[in-house]
Amino acid sequence: MSELLQSKWGAVLLTILVYLLFRKVQQHFRWALLNPILWSITVLAVVLYTLDVPYVAYEESAASISFLLSPSVVALGVLLYMKYPMFKGNIKPLVLALFIGSVVGVLSVVLLLFVLGVDEVLLVTLAPKSVTTPIAMKITTLLGGIPSLVAVVVILVGIFGAVVGPKLLQWAGVKNKVAIGLSLGAGAHGIGTAKALEIGILEGAAAGVAIGIMGGFTAFITPLIGAIFRLF
Template identity: 45%
Template sequence: MNSIQETWVYLNASPLFHLTLTMVAFQAATWLFEKGGRNPLLNPVLGSVIVIVSVLFVTKTDYATYFEGAQFVHFLLGPATVSLAIPLYRQWDRVRGSAFAIGASLLTGSLVAILTAVGTAWVFGGSETLLASIAPKSATAPVAMAISEDLGGLPSLTAVLVIVSGIFGAMFGPLLLNLIGVKDWGARGLAVGTASHGIGTARALQVNETAGAFSGLAMGLNAIATALLVPILWGLFF
């Protein structure tokens, strides 16, 4: 029994263990997603989070220790984001032809995301710190956390809200778009990318390349719009 405990302590302290845990959890969640007919409710990111958090909770492992091993995956986010330029390049003619519509949609979507989040939290008595943390939740995590910190929010809480927004959008966004009859892949991608940043974009790329291209564009532009709009709106209301 002692030898098993000693082995577990050694593995848990090894950075390689947490990298392996991340990869295995995602592969298992992806397998379940594929077996379930790519049902959006079986989102691989959500499945991975549940598995990893459960393991860390049971083993009483803090996040810093986990991240020491999983940071290689974090590093790959940069190249993965840059690679989104490839499907966007293939759709560039269509993007140029729809520039005004894209701009109007992005501005509207960004404003709605900010105002509905802050308004809902305010109605339920949220503190100013909570409002500052939730305001940029539809932008990609690094941008949202920087905005939150600048306004006096909690970047760690903002990161959680960003992830929740992304997972929720990836799971229910396509269902909502089907319900209201949005069939154009560009419009669908733009909506998902604006509301659900990288996680939504990953889902859009799985479904259709055009949707993925417009989602990646929306993710980047919404980050800029959020960084500009949130401080302005915060100054007006607070």
């Protein structure tokens, strides 16, 4: 089994099968806490630990899945093209809202970590946690942080947002489809976008817009905020 997981397609096959299994479980019970990504990660981590398979070996074996991460984000542009007329008259407030969201997303975590007195490496590592994984890892790497750590945090934030976000928006009385999609995309990144796509195509398109714009703003804002806090 250990050799299978380290083979070229073994890890890919196991990852897909585990994910499909928990997706079926969630569809059957319809419990938000049965998020297939959360439980897939948990089960795969237990399997790797039990079989003493190094994560590096698993990562190399499952490289084809990791490769699809970036193209999948770009592919969201197709949905934007399909629903562009719905956004055309609201570009300015949409961009402004996402800009404010980017500033709050970076500033909130940086301010909290600064108050707690953490070292600079951890601060620049977690600062871009409000964008999708490939963008966050790239920003963290350029700032001298730990990309693997921010990847874990981004995934956890995304799972939490996908599980809690729809209910929170419902309780807040948010019914506008674009607003729902923007909220899930901005707050829960790729996993939130997947959830938005489950709700509807317009919500998914709006979430895709949020991912792209938030990524651009955050890449620009994070070094500036980090530089300001280095002065203190």
